[in-house]
Amino acid sequence: MSGTDERIRQVGLVQSFVARPELGSVFGLAIIVITFMIMTSISGTFSAMWTNPIGIQAWVELAAFVGILAIGASLLMIAGEFDLSIGANIALAGHSFALLLIFGVPVAPAILLTFVELAFLGFIIGVIVVRTGLPSFIVTLGFWFASRGFAVFLSQTLLNQSRLSVKPQLKAPAGGGEDPTIIDNLFAFDKGFGLPFDAEVYYFAILVIMVALMLQKSRFGNWIYAAGGDPTAARAVGVPVNRVKISLFMLSACLACLLGVLTVMTSGASDPKAGDFRELHAIAAAVIGGCALTGGYGSVIGAVLGAFIFAIASRGINFVPFIDNNMFRVMLGLLILGAAFLNQFLRNRVLKG
Amino acid sequence: MAQQTTTPTIQLKGVSKFFGNIIALKDVSFKAHKGQVTALLGDNGAGKSTLIKVLSGVHIPDEGDILIDGIPTTFKTPRDAAVLGIGTVYQDLALQPLMSVTRNFFLGREISKGVFLDMNRMNEITRTEMAKLGIDVADPTQPIGTMSGGQRQTLAIARAIYFGAKVLILDEPTSALGQKQQLEVLRTVNQVREMNEIAIIFITHNDMHARLIGDRYTFLNRGRVLADGDRDEIDMDNLRALMAGGAELAELESEFQNTST
Numbered sequence: 282m283s284g285t286d287e288r289i290r291q292v293g294l295v296q297s298f299v300a301r302p303e304l305g306s307v308f309g310l311a312i313i314v315i316t317f318m319i320m321t322s323i324s325g326t327f328s329a330m331w332t333n334p335i336g337i338q339a340w341v342e343l344a345a346f347v348g349i350l351a352i353g354a355s356l357l358m359i360a361g362e363f364d365l366s367i368g369a370n371i372a373l374a375g376h377s378f379a380l381l382l383i384f385g386v387p388v389a390p391a392i393l394l395t396f397v398e399l400a401f402l403g404f405i406i407g408v409i410v411v412r413t414g415l416p417s418f419i420v421t422l423g424f425w426f427a428s429r430g431f432a433v434f435l436s437q438t439l440l441n442q443s444r445l446s447v448k449p450q451l452k453a454p455a456g457g458g459e460d461p462t463i464i465d466n467l468f469a470f471d472k473g474f475g476l477p478f479d480a481e482v483y484y485f486a487i488l489v490i491m492v493a494l495m496l497q498k499s500r501f502g503n504w505i506y507a508a509g510g511d512p513t514a515a516r517a518v519g520v521p522v523n524r525v526k527i528s529l530f531m532l533s534a535c536l537a538c539l540l541g542v543l544t545v546m547t548s549g550a551s552d553p554k555a556g557d558f559r560e561l562h563a564i565a566a567a568v569i570g571g572c573a574l575t576g577g578y579g580s581v582i583g584a585v586l587g588a589f590i591f592a593i594a595s596r597g598i599n600f601v602p603f604i605d606n607n608m609f610r611v612m613l614g615l616l617i618l619g620a621a622f623l624n625q626f627l628r629n630r631v632l633k634g
Numbered sequence: 635m636a637q638q639t640t641t642p643t644i645q646l647k648g649v650s651k652f653f654g655n656i657i658a659l660k661d662v663s664f665k666a667h668k669g670q671v672t673a674l675l676g677d678n679g680a681g682k683s684t685l686i687k688v689l690s691g692v693h694i695p696d697e698g699d700i701l702i703d704g705i706p707t708t709f710k711t712p713r714d715a716a717v718l719g720i721g722t723v724y725q726d727l728a729l730q731p732l733m734s735v736t737r738n739f740f741l742g743r744e745i746s747k748g749v750f751l752d753m754n755r756m757n758e759i760t761r762t763e764m765a766k767l768g769i770d771v772a773d774p775t776q777p778i779g780t781m782s783g784g785q786r787q788t789l790a791i792a793r794a795i796y797f798g799a800k801v802l803i804l805d806e807p808t809s810a811l812g813q814k815q816q817l818e819v820l821r822t823v824n825q826v827r828e829m830n831e832i833a834i835i836f837i838t839h840n841d842m843h844a845r846l847i848g849d850r851y852t853f854l855n856r857g858r859v860l861a862d863g864d865r866d867e868i869d870m871d872n873l874r875a876l877m878a879g880g881a882e883l884a885e886l887e888s889e890f891q892n893t894s895t
C-alpha cells in the first residue's frame with residue numbers, strides 16, 4: 282500500500298492548536314495579567330503586586346491552593362463526574378489530623394492515618410456514584426454537608442471546641458519547635474529551606490507535572506477521557522470505567538487531605554471553616570481551563586491556568602483600590618461565563634474539523 | 635468463492651435460542667468462509683441480531699453447536715469470543731468522538747513503552763492499518779469526530795482486524811449513513827474480503843447492498859432459516875421477496891393488484 286493507490290482517500294488536517302482545550306485559558310490568563318498590570322500601574326501598586334516577594338507570594342500561594350484542588354476537579358470533570366465535597370473534605374482532613382495529634386498520635390502516623398481516612402472517603406463516594414448511577418453532583422452535595430458537619434461534630438463532642446489548636450503537638454515552624462523532623466520539613470516548610478513559598482506551591486508544581494504527564498501520556502489518562510466521553514463505548518473495548526472513576530474520587534479526596542494537613546502544619550490549628558467555597562473555586566478553574574461539564578474533554582494544564590486566573594483576579598483586586606471588592610465577584614462571574622462560552626465554541630470547532 | 639470444500643471459519647449447527655416463551659432462533663444452521671461475505675438477511679424480528687449475538691458470545695445458545703474452523707467451541711462471554719477471533723462491529727461502533735484516531739484505535743489495548751504510551755508506534759500502526767482499507771489518515775492525532783461516518787466505520791473494522799479478528803461481524807453497518815458513505819463502507823468491506831483471510835458476516839436491510847457484496851446468503855424468517863446458499867444457488871431476482879420473509883410480499887402484491895383494479 283502506498284500513497285499512490287488511487288483508492289486511498291485523504292483525511293484532512295485540523296489545525297491542531299485550535300484543538301487544544303487550554304487555548305481559552307491561555308488567552309484568559311494573558312488578558313487578566315495585562316489588565317491587572319495596567320490597573321496596578323494606574324494606582325501605583327505595580328511593584329507591590331508584581332515584583333515585591335510578598336505580593337507575588339499572595340497570588341502564587343492562592344493559585345497553588347486552588348490549583349491543587351483544580352487538578353482533581355479537572356480529572357473528574359474529564360471523566361464525566363463532579364466533586365462538590367472537596368472544600369468540606371479539607372476541614373474534615375484538618376480536624377481529623379488535629380484530633381489525632383491531640384490524642385497523642387505522633388505527626389507522621391497521624392498524617393498517614395488522615396490520608397487513609399480521606400482515601401477511604403473518596404472510595405465510598407466513588408462507589409456510591411458508580412453503583413447507584415446518581416449524578417455525582419447530588420452525591421457529593423450530600424458529602425458537602427456531611428464532611429464538615431462530621432468534623433465539627435467530632436471536635437465539639439470530644440473536646441467541646443470547634444477550632445482545634447495543635448501548636449504544642451507540632452515541632453514544625455507553627456509550633457515553634459527548634460528541632461523540626463523530616464516530616465515537619467516536608468509538610469510545613471513555611472518559606473523554609475531558604476525557599477520563597479509555602480509548601481503547597483512545591484506540591485502543586487510537582488503534582489501538575491505528574492498529573493499532566495499521566496493524563497496525556499499514560500493508558501490511565503486515555504481511560505479517563507474515554508470514561509467521560511462515552512462510558513458505554515469505553516466499556517465495550519474493555520476500559521474499566523468504574524475503577525477509573527472511583528480512583529479519581531479517591532485522588533480528589535486525597536488532594537483535599539493534602540491541603541488540610543498542610544494548613545494545620547503551617548498554621549498550627551484546624552479551622553472548621555477551612556476550605557469553605559474552595560470546591561467552587563476549583564470547579565471554576567477547571568471550567569475556565571476548558572473542561573467540559575459533559576465529560577471527555579479538558580486538560581489539567583488548562584485548569585492550572587484557570588487557577589492562576591482566579592488567584593490573580595482575586596488577590597489583584599486588593600492592589601487596585603478603585604475597584605470595589607464586590608465588583609470583583611461580578612468580574613469573576615463574567616469570566617467564567619465567557620470562558621465556558623469560548624470553550625464550547627472551540628470544542629465545536631474541533632468536531633467540525 | 636472456491637472455498638466451498640474447505641472448512642467454514644465459523645459454523646452453527648442446529649442452534650436454538652429462546653427468551654422465555656419467545657423462540658428467537660430455532661434449529662438454525664449457518665456458515666461463513668474466509669475471504670467471503672456472507673449476507674445475513676431477513677425482516678425485522680427475524681432473529682439476525684440474536685444470531686450474531688450467539689456468534690459473538692453475548693447469548694449462549696439453548697440448543698446446537700458453534701464450530702470454529704470445524705472445532706466445537708463454547709463461548710461464555712464476549713471476551714471468550716473475541717479471544718477466539720470473533721470481531722463484532724456494532725452499530726454505535728464504540729468510538730469516542732473527542733479522542734484522536736489513534737487513541738480510539740488502541741483504546742483499552744494501548745501500547746506502552748515503560749510507563750508512557752508509545753504514541754509514535756501507535757500512530758504509525760493506525761496509519762498503516764487504515765491505509766490497508768483504503769483510507770489515508772494524514773493526521774492520526776486529530777479527533778475522530780472530524781471523520782465521516784464511513785471513515786469511522788472503517789476505523790472500527792480496521793481495529794477489529796488488527797486485534798486479530800478472523801470473523802468480522804457487521805450489524806447493519808450502512809443503515810445510519812448517507813448514500814455516498816454507504817458505498818464507502820461497502821468498499822471497505824470489499825477490501826477486507828480481498829485480504830482473503832477473514833470471514834465477513836454482513837447484516838443489511840438493503841437488497842441492493844446484499845446483491846452487490848454477498849458471496850453467500852442466509853435468509854432468516856421468524857427464527858428459522860428460510861433459504862441458504864451461494865450466489866449462484868440463490869434466485870437473485872427473488873432476493874427482495876426472500877428478505878421480506880418469502881411468500882408474504884407476493885401475497886401483498888396480489889392483494890394490491892386486486893384492490894387497484
Ligand SMILES: Nc1ncnc2c1ncn2[C@@H]1O[C@H](COP(=O)(O)OP(=O)(O)OP(=O)(O)O)[C@@H](O)[C@H]1O
Pocket residue numbers: 653656657658676677678679680681682683684685
Ligand atoms: N433479550 C431478548 N429478550 C426477549 N426477546 C428478545 C430478546 N432479543 C431478541 N428478542 C426477540 O427475538 C426476536 C428476534 O429479534 P432480533 O433482534 O434477533 O431480530 P432482528 O432480525 O435483528 O431484527 P431487526 O431487523 O429489527 O434488527 C424478536 O421477536 C425479539 O423481540
Ligand SMILES: [Mg+2]
Pocket residue numbers: 682683684
Ligand atoms: Mg437487529
